[in-house]
Amino acid sequence: MNGRPILTAAETRAAEAAVFATGVTVEQAMEAAGGVVAEAAWRHAGRVPTLVLCGPGNNGGDGYVIARLLKARGLKVRVAASGEPKTDAARAMRARWDGPVEPLADVAPAPLLIDALFGTGLARPLDPAIAAPLERLAKAARLRIAVDLPSGVGTDDGALLGPGIAYEMTVALAVLKPAHRLQPAAALMGRLVLGDIDIPGASKLVEIARPHLPAPGPADHKYTRGHVVVAEGAMPGAALLSAMAAQRGGAGYVTLAGRATGQGGPAAIVRRDAPLGEILADDRVGVALVGPGLGRDAAARALLDVALAAGRPLVLDADALVLLAGSGALSGMPILTPHEGEFTKLFGELPGSRIDRARAAAERSRAVVVLKGPDTVVAAPDGRAAIAAPAPGWLATAGTGDVLAGLIAANRARGLDPFDAACAGVWLHGYAARLAGAGLIADDLIAHLPRALEACL
Numbered sequence: 001m002n003g004r005p006i007l008t009a010a011e012t013r014a015a016e017a018a019v020f021a022t023g024v025t026v027e028q029a030m031e032a033a034g035g036v037v038a039e040a041a042w043r044h045a046g047r048v049p050t051l052v053l054c055g056p057g058n059n060g061g062d063g064y065v066i067a068r069l070l071k072a073r074g075l076k077v078r079v080a081a082s083g084e085p086k087t088d089a090a091r092a093m094r095a096r097w098d099g100p101v102e103p104l105a106d107v108a109p110a111p112l113l114i115d116a117l118f119g120t121g122l123a124r125p126l127d128p129a130i131a132a133p134l135e136r137l138a139k140a141a142r143l144r145i146a147v148d149l150p151s152g153v154g155t156d157d158g159a160l161l162g163p164g165i166a167y168e169m170t171v172a173l174a175v176l177k178p179a180h181r182l183q184p185a186a187a188l189m190g191r192l193v194l195g196d197i198d199i200p201g202a203s204k205l206v207e208i209a210r211p212h213l214p215a216p217g218p219a220d221h222k223y224t225r226g227h228v229v230v231a232e233g234a235m236p237g238a239a240l241l242s243a244m245a246a247q248r249g250g251a252g253y254v255t256l257a258g259r260a261t262g263q264g265g266p267a268a269i270v271r272r273d274a275p276l277g278e279i280l281a282d283d284r285v286g287v288a289l290v291g292p293g294l295g296r297d298a299a300a301r302a303l304l305d306v307a308l309a310a311g312r313p314l315v316l317d318a319d320a321l322v323l324l325a326g327s328g329a330l331s332g333m334p335i336l337t338p339h340e341g342e343f344t345k346l347f348g349e350l351p352g353s354r355i356d357r358a359r360a361a362a363e364r365s366r367a368v369v370v371l372k373g374p375d376t377v378v379a380a381p382d383g384r385a386a387i388a389a390p391a392p393g394w395l396a397t398a399g400t401g402d403v404l405a406g407l408i409a410a411n412r413a414r415g416l417d418p419f420d421a422a423c424a425g426v427w428l429h430g431y432a433a434r435l436a437g438a439g440l441i442a443d444d445l446i447a448h449l450p451r452a453l454e455a456c457l
């Protein structure tokens with residue numbers, strides 16, 4: 001269920017080095033990089049007067065190639081640079097550019113701005129002598145295209161190290177990097193195009209891809225499709241949302257365990273007011289989901305303890321995560337679905353990017369951790385990690401987390417391993433949100449799940 005690999009700056013350099021060791025030269029790779037960006041710019045913007053900004057490294061080298069190739073297509077192209085090129089390949093490309101190179105500080109803007117100032121080599125915040133003209137030129141342009149990355153973002157953590165300009169298009173070179181998917185950088189990319197330049201990369205970090213979820217076969221019945229038990233607590237509405245999401249997300253049998261019998265929702269949900277331990281003793285239970293609307297009192301703690309002792313696959317969300325704070329490794333590799341606040345309560349302040357933090361938490365808890373947010377990260381204790389493609393901001397509304405937990409539970413119950421189940425749930429959730437559109441509420445997500453599932457057949 002792996003999607004496109006995502007490589008850090010160092011991993012990207014290692015992937016390049018492996019290709020260079022086969023006899024490909026840096027200049028050849030740079031020509032290829034410049035070629036894919038020039039082609040993308042041409043297709044996106046057409047015959048528009050263009051200003052290419054070149055930095056001192058190989059990102060700048062790409063810029064000189066792009067300028068030459070666009071000029072050869074008949075475009076009016078100007079180049080401005082922050083200084084002289086510092087790498088051999090960039091110097092070679094500078095020499096092949098037959099026009100003038102203007103100083104960045106006072107260059108006049110153009111309708112199309114191509115930013116080749118810094119890519120994966122950006123090592124510190126942009127200094128104002130570069131950030132100010134970049135911002136001025138970007139504001140004055142009609143279209144902005146970033147080469148590999150917007151200049152001024154941290155490749156590995158997506159942090160802002162510059163003015164935070166929004167681009168219409170970013171052409172990622174060779175492979176995706178974390179900043180293409182991590183916020184706040186990811187929000188600046190515009191249309192993200194991956195430019196293939198024959199530098200393959202492999203990584204334990206991937207983009208979450210559309211899962212393949214085959215339709216039930218002739219041998220399937222309601223239990224093989226997955227039996228999800230959702231524990232009700234103080235706020236039964238949240239558990240009901242999870243149960244409905246599990247049901248529409250493909251589970252064959254969904255039980256709501258608790259006292260709020262008959263409080264709305266489909267008749268197809270089985271409601272049982274029996275002790276949770278008794279319900280979970282049934283071998284046919286595929287997953288227990290505990291947390292949505294659970295509450296944090298002694299009764300809630302008792303339910304969580306019963307679930308932890310039951311030996312069934314677990315999805316723990318919301319209040320269950322807060323109750324777990326301070327516990328160490330968990331058994332049976334449960335799936336934990338914290339948002340930032342719950343994550344901090346559970347694991348404290350961890351250093352590094354969202355990927356680093358999710359991985360550290362997964363390793364420590366021996367659980368699959370779904371760190372939810374505008375850039376949801378899934379991490380497993382074995383180091384596998386995945387980042388979701390950006391989902392609509394409309395998901396920031398009450399109840400959508402309950403829906404996600406139910407979806408993950410359904411996928412776990414159908415037999416996916418915890419990491420794949422979490423990724424599948426996150427993908428379905430994001431896709432349903434796109435289908436539901438502006439102004440969505442959690443219930444709308446559930447209504448759109450059948451179409452999201454259809455997309456995965």
Ligand SMILES: NC(=O)C1=CN([C@@H]2O[C@H](COP(=O)(O)OP(=O)(O)OC[C@H]3O[C@@H](n4cnc5c(N)ncnc54)[C@H](OP(=O)(O)O)[C@@H]3O)[C@@H](O)[C@H]2O)[C@@H](O)CC1
Pocket residue numbers: 012016026029030033055056057058059060061062086087117118119120121122123124125126127147148149173174175197199
């Ligand atoms: N992936 C691939 O296979 C291929 C990748 N290619 C391209 O190479 C790009 C990576 O190139 P790169 O390593 O030369 O780094 P790049 O981003 O140009 O910057 C480094 C320069 O900037 C400087 N510098 C850093 N921070 C700074 C600051 N705040 N303010 C001022 N200066 C600063 C730094 O100086 P230093 O830190 O040494 O002082 C150094 O001189 C990559 O993104 C892609 O576009 C293709 O050409 C070929 C195939």
Ligand SMILES: [K+]
Pocket residue numbers: 059115116117118119146147148149150151
């Ligand atoms: K750039």
